[in-house]
Amino acid sequence: MSRLPSQDLIEYIEQGDTLEASDGACLFRPGDEGRAFLIVKSGTVRVEQTNSAGRTVVLYRVEAGDSCVLTTTCLLSGKPYSGYGYAEGHVSASAISADRFRSLLSSDPRFQELVFRGFADRVGELTDVIDDLLEHRTDFRLARWLAARGVADVRMTQQEMAQELGTAREVVSRTLKLFESRGWISLRRGAITITNPAALAVYGSDHTL
Numbered sequence: 608m609s610r611l612p613s614q615d616l617i618e619y620i621e622q623g624d625t626l627e628a629s630d631g632a633c634l635f636r637p638g639d640e641g642r643a644f645l646i647v648k649s650g651t652v653r654v655e656q657t658n659s660a661g662r663t664v665v666l667y668r669v670e671a672g673d674s675c676v677l678t679t680t681c682l683l684s685g686k687p688y689s690g691y692g693y694a695e696g697h698v699s700a701s702a703i704s705a706d707r708f709r710s711l712l713s714s715d716p717r718f719q720e721l722v723f724r725g726f727a728d729r730v731g732e733l734t735d736v737i738d739d740l741l742e743h744r745t746d747f748r749l750a751r752w753l754a755a756r757g758v759a760d761v762r763m764t765q766q767e768m769a770q771e772l773g774t775a776r777e778v779v780s781r782t783l784k785l786f787e788s789r790g791w792i793s794l795r796r797g798a799i800t801i802t803n804p805a806a807l808a809v810y811g812s813d814h815t816l
Contacts, residue, residue: 619646619701619703619711619718619721620646620648620701621701622701622703622707622711623643623644623645623646623700623701623702623703623704623707624643624701624702624704625699625700625701625702626643626645626698626699626700626701626702627697627698627699628650628694628697628698628700629694629697630694630695630696630697631693631694632693632694632698633691633692633693634652634692634693634694634698635677635678635688635690635691635692636688636691636692637657637687637688637689637690637691638687638688639687639688640681640687640688641678641680641681641682641687641688641705642702642704642705643678643702643703643704643705643708644674644678644679644682644702644703644705644708644722645669645674645675645678645700645701645702645703646672646673646674646700646701646703647669647670647671647672647673647674647698647699647700648671648699648700648701649671649697649698649699650671650694650695650696650697650698650699650700651668651669651670651671651694651695651696651698652668652669652675652692652693652694652695652698652700653665653668653692653693653694653695654666654667654668654669654675654677654690654691654692655690655691655692655693655770656689656690656691657690657691662773662774662775663769663770663773664770664771664772664773665770665771665773666690666733667729667732667733668695669692673725674722674725675692676725676726676729676730676733677689677690677692679722679725679726680726682705682708682709745772745774745778745779745782746782746785746810747810747811747812748772748811749768749772749779749782749783749786749811750786750807750808750810750811751807751808751811751812752768752771752772752811753786753791753792753799753801753804753807754801754804754805754807754808754811755804756801756804757801757804758801758802758804759800759801760798760799760800760801761798761799761800761801762797762798763797763798763799764797765779765780765783783799786807789806790802790803791803791804791806791807791810792807
């Protein structure tokens with residue numbers, strides 16, 4: 608997410624209209640026009656990209672106090688959205704109209720600095736996502752992803768996990784079964800219990816066990 612500290616954005620939240628979205632609502636999709644600069648006040652927006660083969664990867668999440676780089680790109684370039692944005696939980700945001708956004712960008716140096724700093728931060732994060740997809744095996748990435756959650760229950764389907772990692776569900780399924788056979792996790796329908804995050808972390812660091 609573009610890391611725009613909420614305390615820096617408070618003065619600009621008042622400049623937009625309140626937007627509310629329920630859990631699972633699609634806030635934008637490919638082809639939609641960028642109509643407003645959104646500052647999330649509460650909840651989370653999951654931003655995804657889907658290729659022509661139907662494979663989906665989660666690019667990033669927009670948390671409270673953040674703005675969306677795809678939205679910023681649309682407003683700056685005049686081009687439509689290229690990805691999807693879905694509400695995770697109830698989302699409340701401030702929607703600053705495109706005209707007001709451009710006016711603030713041209714007249715308010717502080718707003719301009721926040722927007723472009725956030726844009727640069729997010730582009731850096733997206734570059735990391737691309738590098739990880741290109742350079743690391745799915746089993747290593749999945750191990751790191753699970754290890755980061757510690758000893759916990761992860762309530763997600765294998766398809767949802769595949770989307771998080773930008774891979775196929777079948778690959779995730781095979782890898783999870785491998786991890787279970789080694790005693791690192793326990794599988795059940797719709798959930799995974801992580802029992803040995805330390806072993807997963809070691810495996811995810813590209814070491815061979």
